[in-house]
Amino acid sequence: MTTTARIAVVSEAGADFAIEEREIADPGPHEVLIELVATGVCHTDLAVQAGDLPTNFPVVLGHEGAGRVIATGSHVTGIAEGDHVVLSYGSCGHCRPCQEGDPAYCADFNPLNFLNKRQGDDAPVFDDGPNAAFFQQSSFATYSIAHERNVVKIEADVDISLLGPLGCGIQTGAGAVMRTAQPPAGSSLLVSGVGSVGMAAVMGAKVAGCSPIIAVDTNEDRLTLAKELGATDTVHVTKDTDVPEAVRKIVAGGVDYAIECSGNATAARGAWGSLANRGTLVVVGAPPAGTEYSFDANEQILSGRKIVGCVEGDSKVKQFIPTLVDLYQKGQFPFDKLVKRYPFDKINEAVADLHDGKVFKPILEMG
Numbered sequence: 001m002t003t004t005a006r007i008a009v010v011s012e013a014g015a016d017f018a019i020e021e022r023e024i025a026d027p028g029p030h031e032v033l034i035e036l037v038a039t040g041v042c043h044t045d046l047a048v049q050a051g052d053l054p055t056n057f058p059v060v061l062g063h064e065g066a067g068r069v070i071a072t073g074s075h076v077t078g079i080a081e082g083d084h085v086v087l088s089y090g091s092c093g094h095c096r097p098c099q100e101g102d103p104a105y106c107a108d109f110n111p112l113n114f115l116n117k118r119q120g121d122d123a124p125v126f127d128d129g130p131n132a133a134f135f136q137q138s139s140f141a142t143y144s145i146a147h148e149r150n151v152v153k154i155e156a157d158v159d160i161s162l163l164g165p166l167g168c169g170i171q172t173g174a175g176a177v178m179r180t181a182q183p184p185a186g187s188s189l190l191v192s193g194v195g196s197v198g199m200a201a202v203m204g205a206k207v208a209g210c211s212p213i214i215a216v217d218t219n220e221d222r223l224t225l226a227k228e229l230g231a232t233d234t235v236h237v238t239k240d241t242d243v244p245e246a247v248r249k250i251v252a253g254g255v256d257y258a259i260e261c262s263g264n265a266t267a268a269r270g271a272w273g274s275l276a277n278r279g280t281l282v283v284v285g286a287p288p289a290g291t292e293y294s295f296d297a298n299e300q301i302l303s304g305r306k307i308v309g310c311v312e313g314d315s316k317v318k319q320f321i322p323t324l325v326d327l328y329q330k331g332q333f334p335f336d337k338l339v340k341r342y343p344f345d346k347i348n349e350a351v352a353d354l355h356d357g358k359v360f361k362p363i364l365e366m367g
Contacts, residue, residue, distance in 0.1 A: 003033070003070075005143035006366075008347050009130050011058045013051025017140065017347045022126035024143045026071070030120055032079055032151050033071040034087065038341075039139040040064030040165035041350050041362040043195070044286075048134075049351070052288060054114050058130035063089065063113070065139025065146075066154075066164035067366075076148045084160045086152045088167040088317040089113055090136030093149055103149075104311040112136060119147045139164070140347065142366045152321045158329065162336055165196070165361050166321050168312065170335050173200025173261060174324060175313015176284045177208055181257045185209030188255040190247060192216045192271040193262025193285060194226045196338050196361040201259045201284070203333050206230030210257075214250055216243060216270070219357070229334065243270030255279060263287040269294070278304040284313075339363050 005024045008017040027033045045061045047053045055061075065087040072079055079085065090112035091103035098106050111117040116131040116138070125132035125145050132138035137146045154163060173196070183189055189210040191201045194217045205213045206229070215226035216235045223234040235246045248254060254276035260268045263285030272281050272295050283293075295307065313320070327333035338360035342350040350362035 003143055005126065005141045006344070007060050007126060007142075008062070008140035008344070009058050009060055010049050013057065014049070017351065019345060019347075022128065025123055025125055025145060027073045027145055028121040029073040029075040030148050031073045031145050032069055032076060032085070032148055034065065034067045034085060034144045034146060034151075035070050036065050036067035036139055036142055036144055036366050038066055038161040038164055038363050038365045040167070040169065041354055041364060042165075042169045043354070044168070046351060046355055047286070048114070054110070055134065056115055056131045059116065059134060060126070060130055060132045060138040060140055061134050062138055062140030063087070063135030064164040064167045064169065065137050065144055066160050066167070067144070068160070073148070079148060079151055079153055084154045084156050084158075086154055086163050086167050086321055087137040087139055087144065087146050088150045088152060088171070088315070088321065089312050090119070090147060090150050092119070101316065102314070103316065104314055109311075135168070140364070142344070150317065152317050154322065154325060158325055161363070161365060162339065163325065164363060165335065165339070166324050167317070169196050169361065170200045171315045171317070171320060171324060172284060172310070172313040173197035173259075174204035174333070175315045175320060176259050176282050176310045177201050177204035177210075179314040179320065180282050180308060180310045181259065181280060183208055183210050183257050186211060187257060188212055188214075188251045188276075190214040190216060190255045190258040190271060190274055191226070191231070192258060192260045192267045193264070194222045195261065197284060198259070198261035199226060199229055199338055199360060200335060201261060202226050202230045203335065207327060207332055212250060214247060214255065216267070225337070229337065244273035247274040251276070253277070257282065259284060261285045265291055265293055272305070272307075275303070275305050280306045280308060282308050282310050284310045341365055343367055
């Protein structure tokens, strides 16, 4: 079978996306060929495009794909032609973290997700290059090959064009609360930085029954939407704002949990300082390489506070993504309020709007 895909290629660090046409390979024994309907754009894509995170150029990025299965490999089970699917991150399935049910911490995570290592097949995904298999999907394309481990079947009664962001950014924010922190109902929780990941954390905190839920950001418009999505209180940060002091005017002893989504060192220190004794800081936002967050060790010892890293919301994708879809269908997780749609050909416009903070979550429609 010969299938021609339109793909968005980044030729080198800092270059714009260029639309090209290439023939895509047939799926290997454990792979799936997907006709993509839509793909979310994530800040990780922007960071890789800029050269701030590693990859091997030229490359086809994109890691929040959603579409329909058109072919499966000979050993694929549980996924069939015609299924609606969401694509998520890659994992090997064999290392200790994968075997123990923590695939987000796969020992092969970087090669499988950033360096375009196709699992079980050394052949290129697209004829005549460029590199592909980014997050085991390279979904800035009209067709994609994914490994069966990162393909999640979704019931056909949901608008599949909306669901791609559940594969990364949205599951990361929601999972940071619901799977990493796991706060008991009634716990106080702060979300530092309410972009799309932080907004998902706010919605996840509401689902978990947290109260109060405090959103912290420099942008008042974002804070207004955060209140609509579940925040009970907000802190608008200016150059003179002492975040821990402002938080303690809402919760006298500090919060039980803080989810840091901004990737900003000052914001992270503010979230840390806002914790109550025995509180937990979950670090989600990825700062520039080499950034150091300085927390006083004695303060940590004496306060009993904990710092926890979080990748992909600690999500087991085949269970957690359908859970989020179910919550969305019940009106309890309205992530569609974060979305703006763009035609695939307008990918550079979508990327610029995300970079400039004009949109929370762009979705490219393949059309």
